[in-house]
Amino acid sequence: MSLLIHISDTHFGTEKPPVVAALVALARERRPDVLVFSGDVTQRARQSEFAAAADFCRELGIARMLALPGNHDIPLFDVVGRLFRPYAGYLEAFGPRLEPFVETQDLFVVGVNTTRPNRHKNGVVSAEQVARVSSQLRQARRGQLRIVVTHQPAAVSRPEDEHDRLRGAGPALQAWSVAGADLVLGGHIHLPYVLDLATGPQAVARPMWCVQAGTAVSERVRHGTCNSVNLIEWSTPRAGEPRRCAVERWDYSAKAGGFETAERRILPLA
Numbered sequence: 001m002s003l004l005i006h007i008s009d010t011h012f013g014t015e016k017p018p019v020v021a022a023l024v025a026l027a028r029e030r031r032p033d034v035l036v037f038s039g040d041v042t043q044r045a046r047q048s049e050f051a052a053a054a055d056f057c058r059e060l061g062i063a064r065m066l067a068l069p070g071n072h073d074i075p076l077f078d079v080v081g082r083l084f085r086p087y088a089g090y091l092e093a094f095g096p097r098l099e100p101f102v103e104t105q106d107l108f109v110v111g112v113n114t115t116r117p118n119r120h121k122n123g124v125v126s127a128e129q130v131a132r133v134s135s136q137l138r139q140a141r142r143g144q145l146r147i148v149v150t151h152q153p154a155a156v157s158r159p160e161d162e163h164d165r166l167r168g169a170g171p172a173l174q175a176w177s178v179a180g181a182d183l184v185l186g187g188h189i190h191l192p193y194v195l196d197l198a199t200g201p202q203a204v205a206r207p208m209w210c211v212q213a214g215t216a217v218s219e220r221v222r223h224g225t226c227n228s229v230n231l232i233e234w235s236t237p238r239a240g241e242p243r244r245c246a247v248e249r250w251d252y253s254a255k256a257g258g259f260e261t262a263e264r265r266i267l268p269l270a
Contacts, residue, residue, distance in 0.1 A: 002106035005032040006230040008187025011218035012053040013043035019217045019227045022258045027060040035062040038187040039070025039151030050093035066102045067094045068111050070151045071121050086117035106234055108140040109147045114166055123152030125168040130175050137179035143236035146182045153186045155210040157193045164189050177204035182269045183211050190215045190222040192249050206270040211247055227252035243269040
C-alpha cells in the first residue's frame with residue numbers, strides 16, 4: 001500500500017505551534033510515501049515565512065514532496081517584486097520548478113501552477129497547461145493512481161464558492177478525465193470536501209474525484225471547520241479487482257492534542 005498526505009493553506013506567519021507539532025507527529029506515525037502541498041504556503045510571501053515552511057516540511061520526514069505556490073506565495077505589497085520576481089521567494093525555498101512532478105511505483109502526481117502574478121486571488125489553467133498535463137497523464141502505468149494538483153479548486157461544493165473556482169476548470173477536467181486522471185487535489189478556500197466529478201450537468205467522461213484540503217496548521221480556519229489534512233491510501237488491485245482508493249480527512253482536536261480521523265471514504269475509480 002502507498003500513502004499520500006495532502007496538506008494546503010498552511011499560511012506560515014499565522015501558524016499555530018501546537019497544530020504544527022501535531023501534524024509532524026501524525027506524519028511520523030503514519031509515514032506517508034508522498035507529501036502533496038497544494039499552495040498558500042505562506043501568509044505574505046516573506047522570506048522568514050518560507051524558511052519556516054521549509055523547516056516544517058523537513059521535520060515531516062517525507063521522502064518525496066510535490067509543492068505548488070498559492071496566491072499568497074506571491075508578494076502582495078512589494079509591487080516591484082510582484083512584477084519582476086513574483087516567485088523568487090517560493091523558488092528559493094521550494095524550487096526549482098513551479099510545476100513539479102512526482103512518480104513512485106504506485107503514484108503518478110502532476111502539479112499545475114494555477115496562480116498568476118497579475119491576479120490577486122483567482123486562478124487560471126491555460127490551454128497549454130491542460131494539454132501538457134493530459135500528455136503526462138497518458139504516460140502513467142496501468143497500476144498507478146493518477147493525480148493532478150492545483151491550488152484553486154477545480155470544482156466547488158457550494159454555489160457561494162463558485163467565484164473562487166479555477167478559471168478554465170471545465171475543459172481541463174474533461175481533458176484530464178479522458179487522459180486518465182483519477183483525482184484532482186486542491187485547496188485555497190479552506191474547506192475540505194470530496195466531489196464526484198462523474199455526476200451532474202458537467203460530468204466528466206469517466207470516474208474522477210475532486211479532493212479538497214482544509215487549512216492545515218493556520219489560525220485562518222473558515223466555514224466552521226477546524227485544521228485538517230487528507231490521507232490518501234492506494235493499493236494496486238489484483239487482476240479482476242476493482243480500482244478504488246481511500247480518502248481520509250484528519251481533523252485537529254485541541255482536546256486530544258492531535259489529529260484524529262474525521263471521515264473515511266472509499267472512492268471507486270475507472
